[in-house]
Amino acid sequence: MRKFVYALLTTAMVALVGCVTINVYFPEAAAQKAADRFIGTVIDQGTAPAQNAKPAPPPQNQEPVQPSAMLLDLMVPAAYAADTPDIRVQTPATEAIRGRMQARFKSTLKALLDTGAIGFTRDGLVxxxxxxxxxxxxxxxxxxAVADENSDRNALYREIARANGHPEWESQIRATFAKGxxxxxxxxxxxxxxxGAWKRK
Structure with missing residues (x-):
């Protein structure tokens, strides 16, 4: 009888999971924070903030986990249950891009921005x-310098989307950085x- 109940429960859970549509939404707030940190290190010539790993909380006394709950955890991806998404910005590729952008900003772009010769476009370029x-x-x-900067910016937006496992987010990341x-x-x-009209800050 117990085997029959477990078999019935397993079948029901498989059917339930089969009906679940997993939507991964673009985490706009997290992306804006990440973009702001990155942009600050370029414009203000700061250093890249270290990514602090949060220590795991100490284990609490928990109720024993039911086999059916464990089975459901295995079937539903962790991404579905995540309620505080994050955006990964630091990779070897983005750090190389950041270094080039910082050097270019200091040597050429800042003076061009200060005189009004160049400006930021609505699509995240210069x-x-x-x-x-x-x-x-x-x-x-x-x-x-403008061409090199735009090449690096395009590569940056593409790399951040790729590093987060969502190449389809590239346009949203670009829009977030453009605003930043x-x-x-x-x-x-x-x-x-x-x-597309030029304005002065």
Whole structure:
């Protein structure tokens, strides 16, 4: 009789799990925090924050786990039960990109932003806003710096999506970073609004 009950319970759980649709939503708040930290280390030239591992809480006295509960835990992925998603930003690839972006910002981009020659675009890149503010002798260098920056930014958004196991999140990560670059812009810097029009902070 006990075997029959377990078999019936197992069949019911398999049917229930088969009906569950697992949706993995983009964790916007976590992404915004991660983007803000990354952008701050580039614009403010800080260092990358160490990812602190939270120690596991000490085990509490728990009720014995029923076999049916253990079976359900095995069948339903942990991602479904996670209620505080996080975004992974630090990988060897993103750290290399961060280093290049910090060096480029310090050597070239900050001066171009300060003069209003370039600005942040609505799609998370940089673009020339007023070429007339770049001396003719420096235009080739400025154009190359903008192209290199945009190449790194595109690679960054793609790598963060890939590192989190969701390549389809790339456009959402790009939008999150675009908002973050504009929010962290210094007074006097240019940026594009949602319609693509240039504004000054």
């Amino acid at each position: 673009a020339v806003h007023d070429a007339g503010k770049i001396p003719l002798s420096q235009r080739a260098q400025a154009t190359a 670059w504009i929010e962290r812009a210094h007074g006097g810097w240019y940026y594009q609004d949602a319609s």
